[in-house]
Amino acid sequence: MTTRTEYVKGTPVALDGDRAVAEAMRQVNPDVVAAYPITPQTEIVQRFSEFVANGEVDTEFIAVESEHAAMSACIGASAAGGRAQTATAGAGLALMWEVTWVAAGTRLPIVMHVVNRSLSAPLNILCDHSDSMGVRDAGWIQLYAETIQEAYDDAIQAVRIAEHPDVMLPTMHTLDGFVLGHSLERIEVLPDEVVRGFIGTYNPRYSLLDVDHPVTFGPNDYHDYFFEHRRQQIEGMERALDVIPQIGEEFGALTGRRYGLVEGYQLDDADFAIVALGSINGTVKVVVDELRRQDRKVGLLKVRSFRPFPADKVAQALGGKRAIAVLDRSFSFGAQAHPLFLEVLTALYTHGFTPGMANYVFGLGGRDTLPWQIRQVYDDLAELEGVVSAPVRYLTVRE
């Protein structure tokens, strides 16, 4: 058992989410960062380009003409055997969409820092998860952060997850735009040598630049083998279910901050639970504490890994609950319910659980969600036992 005194001591600093991620990138010191430097880009790239200009990193920084080009340049750099990273947000991620599939299908361990923003129209650059949900099927691992500390920690762990030989998949970690991206919080930054020791050196199995062992990346692959390659890609994603918590434990043994696929909060004896992604989890925790003081058996399940979706862990954590509310910060027009709800419902049903369930859409386009609104959800849950509620409910919207 590791005792607390053995953990590496970080330096407490005041950083906003964008700068915290840029700081992690500085410590990781990628070989190549390709990014589009203009709106909708966040301050991550601006800050990182200062590190490049000051000679604080060895990174080759490529200021490209679009987000599509940013991902394309990362694909080239990664295929050449380098550690390649980029950052984007909102419409930038949408423009990148086509090539995100190429990165994943080519099994390139690119790391992408995503600051979650809504998609226009009407024009909106504030927080929701429409951007990352738009690429949820592209074959990238997706981690969602509750705090700026988690965003910083995820930015470091993402390198190890992506490059793990059992996985070899591009990894994006996200932080809620403005709510975390532009907010200042106290975080602990690890010493540079600890981060460098943790991520180690990347030794690619195949590299375009290894001329003694020539390989082809991205060839034609039609009805003869395409399906088999997709199947292998799915295997890599499934193996990430073991790798993400392994690396999270290793990181925890070092820092005292342990990470898994999901995090339960006051969940074991809870009758009623909320499930959510991202920064709203913090607000839900505050409400759980308050309701627990009134002896109400409520809890929270925070989903950190949305891709791969940890169905077993979710079912294990939520099985037997009387009613569950799933909060979605994105929307699929015409769907029966929204992305996180559908995953949770499927996980529970396929594990033999049929609790009362409701899907709440909240926080679209940066709409603030306050503790009393979360209390309302827990109040609703008490009436939802045995009912899978339809239609979807909307939190904080004016009807």
Added chain:
Amino acid sequence: MEKLLEIRWHGRGGQGVVTASELLAETALEDGGYFQAFPDYGSERMGAPIRAYTRISSSPIRQHCQISEPDAVVVFDSTLIGVVDFTEGLKDGGALVINTTLPPDEVRRRLGLGHGRVYTVDATSIALSTMKRNIPNTPMLGALLRAIDVVKKDDLIKVITERMGGRMSKEMVKANIEAMEQAFNETREDRI
């Protein structure tokens, strides 16, 4: 028992509201505290009403939402009276700190504020005389420190020196500290 203080800032784009919210938050770090500072982003334009928020606590802060029941409200611009409902949600016994030449009881009367404490300071004149610029953020920090026990003044001076020192002349940093001190001393109070 954890102590959480929540402060809401109102002003106009260009007055240094966001910087003030961050300077106060960073100062809490000097004492080993936890904090959040964040603006309410809309389409910011010079002169448009804006809001920012600061939370300070002795333990980690978990909520990620705006502040609807502040312990203190700081108003950088008295022309916001009647334009923005800045006393909305102000806690009982909370503090309103406003940049104005009016005396605090007159501000209370005009706002019809039946509770809390009102503090006034002529931060604009102080900013103009010390810094020769109408950016009243450091004087408003001084006034806030008079109104609530949130951070140590010496810690604030250290953070102003470090953070503003990176992008301002020594004279300008000194003027900011002078402005903060002067506002701290000249802030007037009305309690009921």
